[in-house]
Amino acid sequence: MPKISEKGLQMPASPIRKLTPFADQAKRLGRKVYHLNIGQPDIETPESMLNAIKNIDFDVWAYTPSEGTLAYREKLTEYYNKLGYGITAADILVTVGGSEAITIAMQTCVNEGDEIIIPEPFYANYNGFACMSNVVVKPILSYIENGFALPPIAEFEKLITSKTKAIIICNPNNPTGYLYSREELEALKSLCLKYDLFLFSDEAYREFCYDGREFVSPMHLDGLDENVVIMDTVSKRYSACGARLGCLITKNKTVIAAGLKFAQARLSPGMVEQIAGAAAVDTPDSYFEKVNTEYTLRRDTLVNRLNSMDGVFCPNPGGAFYVVARLPIDNADAFCQWMLETFEYENQTVMMAPATGFYSTPGSGSNEVRMAYVLNTSDLNKAMDCLQEALKVYPGRQA
Missing domain, CATH: 3.90.1150.10 (Aspartate Aminotransferase, domain 1)
Incomplete structure (x- = not known):
């Protein structure tokens, strides 16, 4: 056998x-x-998304561009630039769910056997994605006693070796719900610049911040454009988990160009999903x-x-x-x-x-x-x- x-x-x-x-x-x-x-x-799910699907009118259910349709990517820039990200459609790769955005980020930015530091507990599938990409996860413990706040930067530095290539954060966090502060992100920025690391930011829960607390993305930090890779999905914010539609965003043109090759290898994201996703951007506040x-x-x-x-x-x-x-x-x-x-x-x-x-x-x-x-x-x-x-x-x- x-x-x-x-x-x-x-x-x-x-x-x-x-x-x-x-x-x-x-x-x-x-x-x-x-x-x-x-x-x-x-x-x-927002009615606009469902109506967009119900009113679809095409003769051929065709492939879309590997990076996603220009119409959808341009629509996405409206959403992200409303949040202050300052991106263009060329900074976006549309992916099959947030999961593919994470795997493309790992495969594009991290060599086999290299290391990624992740505060734990972390989204369980990071372990699976790392296994798929032959990447080594170096966990750094956060603790329930202080609500799973970001561990001290000195603890991160203890884990950094010549094989360290990136840090992953999920903000707000899955599974803990912890919302990272601007001060914590500024500390991570300094660390990434000091050691020339990528900062992967999983922002699937961006819209879910409570008690008037501020959401801060690495995209809001000056001087980090070449290091930041955002991984996102429509699953949570639009209650559209079954759409399997996400995206990878970075202003690093080398990452976009290499990531596109992985996107081409899996052909394309779905047409219907992108039509629905474009309609979702107009969801009212x-x-x-x-x-x-x-x-x-x-x-x-x-x-x-x-x-x-x-x-x-x-x-x-x-x-x-x-x-x-x-x-x-x-x-x-x-x-x-x-x-x-x-x-x-x-x-x-x-x-x-x-x-x-x-x-x-x-x-x-x-x-x-x-x-x-x-x-x-x-x-x-x-x-x-x-x-x-x-x-x-x-x-x-x-x-």
Whole structure:
């Protein structure tokens, strides 16, 4: 029997999706499962996007340019320049979801065996993308006690070697919801300029900043144009995860030219998605204001319920729609599986993502879980009722 590749063996499973068979079995048993494991918003997609798809009129569903249609890229510049990015259509590569933007960035900017520093916990698929690109992840721990703030720059410098090529941040952060400050980004800027590093900025949750807090992008920092690569997606801000439409943005022309070759190798992003994406740019500010208000309410509901439980600690995040909570449990992976496989409260249970999969350092996150507050407050409260009861009877509860 032929053997699969070493890379296939090393490729990590998704902590977000790996427990799906247990959730499916719980549903077959008639249980209601509250999905807090995945960032799939229940907010309605803007009507303009849906209408653009309904009103499509073409005779041939053709390839688009590998870099994306000029019409869509020009429309995207309206969105980003409204935010102060100062880009042109030539600075954009349209990608098949934000995931492809990340893989193209890695493959374009980092050699096989070179290193990328990432504050952890981090978006779990960075590990997978790094494996695909033969890139080495050098994690740097952030801590739940201070809300997962950026580690001190001195700690970054300890990890820098001749093989270090880039730093990745996700801002606001997935999985922690931490929103990086201008001061933290200025510190990263100085570090990247000192060591001539790329700064990859995953900005999938840009529109989700709470309590009047400022969103700052590396694109807002002077003197960093050649170092910054933005990775973005329409999935979250327009509640359009199924569109699989993202982009890579940089003012570094060498990166754009090399990245385009990877884009050409996969041919092109979808035509229909780009038509919908162009329409989405005209989404009124009132849409985002309403969404922001709703997510703030959900965040407050979830954080307050968690912190009211005995032995539970959850920082109050400044953005995105996730929290990482520390629970009085022995093993997050075992607990999350037990919740689906064994536990039920009033014929209901909760699916969460074990935080271990969001770390690269062995042993980290063993008593933490990530939850996405993508359900309405009524369902969030019911989910928290289940969790509260589960923690009372879990065999591996810790003092």
